[in-house]
Amino acid sequence: MRDLLPVEKARREQVLEHIRQVYRSRGFQEIETPALEELSRLTSGQGGENEKLVFKVLKRGEELDRAMTDGSELADLGLRFDLTVPLTRYFASNHSKLPRVLKAVQIGSVWRAERPQKGRYRQFLQCDIDVLGDESELAELELITASLAALDAIGITNATIRVNDRRVLARTLNSLGITAQERAMIAIDKLDKIGLSGVQEEIEQTYGSEVAKSVAEWLQQTQEMSIPTELSWISKLANPSKVRFDPTLVRGMGYYTGAIFEIEHPSSSSSIGGGGRYDNMVGKWSGIQTPATGISLGIERILDLLGESEKDEKSLVLLVEDDYAAALKAQAELIEQGWKVRIEKAAKNTKAQLSELSEQGFSSFTQFKPGEKLDIRKLG
Amino acid sequence: MRDLLPVEKARREQVLEHIRQVYRSRGFQEIETPALEELSRLTSGQGGENEKLVFKVLKRGEELDRAMTDGSELADLGLRFDLTVPLTRYFASNHSKLPRVLKAVQIGSVWRAERPQKGRYRQFLQCDIDVLGDESELAELELITASLAALDAIGITNATIRVNDRRVLARTLNSLGITAQERAMIAIDKLDKIGLSGVQEEIEQTYGSEVAKSVAEWLQQTQEMSIPTELSWISKLANPSKVRFDPTLVRGMGYYTGAIFEIEHPSSSSSIGGGGRYDNMVGKWSGIQTPATGISLGIERILDLLGESEKDEKSLVLLVEDDYAAALKAQAELIEQGWKVRIEKAAKNTKAQLSELSEQGFSSFTQFKPGEKLDIRKLG
Numbered sequence: 001m002r003d004l005l006p007v008e009k010a011r012r013e014q015v016l017e018h019i020r021q022v023y024r025s026r027g028f029q030e031i032e033t034p035a036l037e038e039l040s041r042l043t044s045g046q047g048g049e050n051e052k053l054v055f056k057v058l059k060r061g062e063e064l065d066r067a068m069t070d071g072s073e074l075a076d077l078g079l080r081f082d083l084t085v086p087l088t089r090y091f092a093s094n095h096s097k098l099p100r101v102l103k104a105v106q107i108g109s110v111w112r113a114e115r116p117q118k119g120r121y122r123q124f125l126q127c128d129i130d131v132l133g134d135e136s137e138l139a140e141l142e143l144i145t146a147s148l149a150a151l152d153a154i155g156i157t158n159a160t161i162r163v164n165d166r167r168v169l170a171r172t173l174n175s176l177g178i179t180a181q182e183r184a185m186i187a188i189d190k191l192d193k194i195g196l197s198g199v200q201e202e203i204e205q206t207y208g209s210e211v212a213k214s215v216a217e218w219l220q221q222t223q224e225m226s227i228p229t230e231l232s233w234i235s236k237l238a239n240p241s242k243v244r245f246d247p248t249l250v251r252g253m254g255y256y257t258g259a260i261f262e263i264e265h266p267s268s269s270s271s272i273g274g275g276g277r278y279d280n281m282v283g284k285w286s287g288i289q290t291p292a293t294g295i296s297l298g299i300e301r302i303l304d305l306l307g308e309s310e311k312d313e314k315s316l317v318l319l320v321e322d323d324y325a326a327a328l329k330a331q332a333e334l335i336e337q338g339w340k341v342r343i344e345k346a347a348k349n350t351k352a353q354l355s356e357l358s359e360q361g362f363s364s365f366t367q368f369k370p371g372e373k374l375d376i377r378k379l380g
Numbered sequence: 381m382r383d384l385l386p387v388e389k390a391r392r393e394q395v396l397e398h399i400r401q402v403y404r405s406r407g408f409q410e411i412e413t414p415a416l417e418e419l420s421r422l423t424s425g426q427g428g429e430n431e432k433l434v435f436k437v438l439k440r441g442e443e444l445d446r447a448m449t450d451g452s453e454l455a456d457l458g459l460r461f462d463l464t465v466p467l468t469r470y471f472a473s474n475h476s477k478l479p480r481v482l483k484a485v486q487i488g489s490v491w492r493a494e495r496p497q498k499g500r501y502r503q504f505l506q507c508d509i510d511v512l513g514d515e516s517e518l519a520e521l522e523l524i525t526a527s528l529a530a531l532d533a534i535g536i537t538n539a540t541i542r543v544n545d546r547r548v549l550a551r552t553l554n555s556l557g558i559t560a561q562e563r564a565m566i567a568i569d570k571l572d573k574i575g576l577s578g579v580q581e582e583i584e585q586t587y588g589s590e591v592a593k594s595v596a597e598w599l600q601q602t603q604e605m606s607i608p609t610e611l612s613w614i615s616k617l618a619n620p621s622k623v624r625f626d627p628t629l630v631r632g633m634g635y636y637t638g639a640i641f642e643i644e645h646p647s648s649s650s651s652i653g654g655g656g657r658y659d660n661m662v663g664k665w666s667g668i669q670t671p672a673t674g675i676s677l678g679i680e681r682i683l684d685l686l687g688e689s690e691k692d693e694k695s696l697v698l699l700v701e702d703d704y705a706a707a708l709k710a711q712a713e714l715i716e717q718g719w720k721v722r723i724e725k726a727a728k729n730t731k732a733q734l735s736e737l738s739e740q741g742f743s744s745f746t747q748f749k750p751g752e753k754l755d756i757r758k759l760g
């Protein structure tokens with residue numbers, strides 16, 4: 001977990017505001033769920049490996065005493081590890097107050113109790129869009145169009161999206177003689193890391209050498225495969241060249257049921273976003289089968305790709321002595337004129353003081369003297 | 381804890397954006413701290429009654445096993461109950477990377493394990509501004525000016541601020557013969573609820589009838605008291621009439637050391653914000669004495685005072701049949717023209733569908749027919 005310094009936080013909020021703006025302009029609606037969910041829901045088998053990383057919240061009062069005595073579960077709540085499980089719970093809980101098709105934006109922190117390591121945080125931000133209640137390809141078309149537009153808006157113009165479909169993948173594995181498919185999917189998911197021979201080895205261990213050989217042969221031909229019917233919607237995108245069919249794309253989560261996506265960028269070694277269709281999860285909570293699909297942007301990685309923001313040209317440090325009343329009045333007038341104005345008591349060493357504030361993003365300064373005209377100068 | 385519906389969330393974000401804008405324009409800088417802090421810090425005596433309401437996070441792995449075996453503390457982290465304790469920890473941790481005077485904005489959730497009751501949430505939003513590193517009255521002047529401007533910007537123009545100073549209060553109590561002052565302060569803090577006779581009774585129980593009589597006499601004269609030297613800065617505000625000296629204002633927290641504030645509104649029975657100076661808290665974590673003062677806006681109560689937001693006049697439902705490619709193209713063009721456009725597959729009952737979307741804040745609709753000119757009509 002980490003603190004965000006003012007300059008980092010300003011950059012983050014600026015990026016999020018652009019993304020929000022794009023999603024809103026496409027009729028997506030922002031929603032919010034609590035950080036804490038019932039622990040039982042967070043460990044019900046929908047979250048894969050993430051379920052092992054839940055921060056658990058201790059029961060309180062008598063319930064804790066009881067648990068300590070009878071040895072039952074000590075925790076009853078947990079911090080969410082993603083925004084998808086809470087979203088489907090939200091949809092089930094608030095169904096009657098929501099539009100039939102919910103196009104949701106969620107920007108929120110999630111928590112995972114990982115061992116601290118470089119570039120991984122135990123609290124990090126996710127930014128998800130999801131369409132619930134639409135089983136048609138329109139949902140996928142909108143998700144992809146909106147995600148690319150959002151990335152465009154923050155200056156990431158050369159992202160591409162790899163697409164596959166779990167049904168296509170299942171059919172392929174079936175045709176290669178694999179019916180219990182989970183371990184095969186886990187192996188293929190590692191293609192980037194362990195290479196063709198590594199995948200072949202893992203497949204062989206579970207399914208035998210003949211199957212492994214067929215899988216290897218298939219993996220060697222995937223470059224030339226044409227887009228299957230399930231993914232024919234790709235051609236309806238305004239810019240289909242940004243999207244590439246990848247028959248080997250798996251994505252980790254067990255809950256995907258249809259199209260799956262992964263967003264790539266030439267300057268990032270890992271994906272900067274991803275998602276897919278998960279038609280069975282809402283039904284699990286509500287009993288009402290509801291189609292659903294979503295894309296999540298990896299905000300931390302996206303911020304790494306972006307440089308620092310430019311200085312605000314209309315930001316001013318107003319150096320004052322002790323006439324605070326007059327300074328407040330001058331500040332109000334400058335704000336009216338569109339300035340951002342920080343009142344700052346002149347330190348002994350104003351040079352160091354101003355250089356510090358220049359690093360904080362302020363572009364100009366002026367020495368305030370009541371009754372005199374302001375002499376605004378550039379900083380740094 | 382509660383879910384925010386799309387309309388509620390939109391309103392909230394709109395209000396927060398206005399507030400942010402005002403604080404930024406005055407040179408306050410937004411920062412962010414993690415939701416989880418070390419449990420030891422959250423229970424170190426700075427948080428008063430709130431320390432009893434911390435949601436505690438269970439230790440993990442071997443550390444949990446060890447705690448279970450040797451009976452030591454089961455939790456190591458906790459969810460923050462306010463934004464002030466984390467801020468002072470943040471300032472101590474990041475001191476060298478921050479401007480000498482930090483003018484911080486924090487907008488974030490806090491958690492308190494209260495019994496569920498009407499109007500109280502176990503997760504709620506706080507919006508704080510704080511000035512750290514400035515011992516002068518300029519800090520108070522800026523906090524009050526900025527808070528009133530923020531409320532103004534969201535349409536709350538008739539808020540007023542009650543002000544007192546803990547040093548003045550301590551001096552008064554001393555002069556009334558009260559040296560161990562905590563219980564007296566707790567009693568006076570309840571004046572609004574239990575009335576003059578109630579306060580007198582409580583004082584009598586601890587300090588005897590003579591002291592209680594003096595306190596009651598003092599309480600009857602507080603209306604006419606003139607502003608003490610410690611609060612002479614009030615006259616330097618652009619609009620001092622919005623601020624009222626109240627010698628009986630206490631505020632609960634033990635950590636206040638100087639000026640204290642409470643924001644009132646005629647339509648709200650409880651305060652909509654408050655704060656004060658807490659010059660000793662940063663020193664507690666860092667060993668470096670750092671003056672600090674802040675004001676927190678009660679966003680949930682403020683939202684209760686505000687009506688719903690108006691519909692966005694440039695928001696459109698684009699009813700489509702199945703020509704998605706053309707619809708996406710039309711959507712992109714409309715967005716270019718400044719519209720917010722939600723693509724919606726025409727349902728069998730389009731009347732119900734459109735009425736639902738009107739409730740979600742959409743103001744217009746059009747039936748999309750590829751190749752034909754759009755006929756945009758008002759909704760609802």
